[in-house]
Amino acid sequence: MNHELQLDQHSLVSAWQEQLPALMDKGESFTVQADAADQHSLLVHFNAAGRQGYSLDFRCTYVDSREVAVDLLDVEQDGRHTDERSDAVQQLAQRYTRQIHECAQALHKLTH
Template structure:
């Protein structure tokens, strides 16, 4: 059975809203791509290319817990196209920063998801 939230917004509309809003919460030189998570009806896959010369890219799973709260999980971190250890202090700091920005985006979209 679908929850009220799942009926309230189509995933394609959710993806479009996130694709438009997420870049406003990130550093202007970061690039983000938001796609539907085919396995989760209200889930998103977020890919962020970090600004700067490090050439880091981050992949996150993002799923709505309810109308306004999202759960975010780091899936992968790459540097120059190669998987790297995400346990380093630098990567942990960047990851937490991006997760905070993803939560900010969810907050900004509450009028759409509520």
């Protein structure tokens, strides 16, 4: 059975921009853009809610139409690179990784 991704990157970005807000908490924001280096990848940037000023960047790569690999690329606090090993950052990274997987799952009907 062919499980290759059947959706072009531009359509994928649009679908993610529509679906992801439903998974976000109040006060959070995000951007999704195509990864110019890989047609099967998206770059997702999250701005966390709250006064700590965290932002996290992820690469979401479609392994096939059903599975995504998620990589944390960068963490910043108030515009400066910060240690991604802190508990607060780890919790945010886990939550956003889960949201990325949930979004990919919700879009399965489009990507399959």
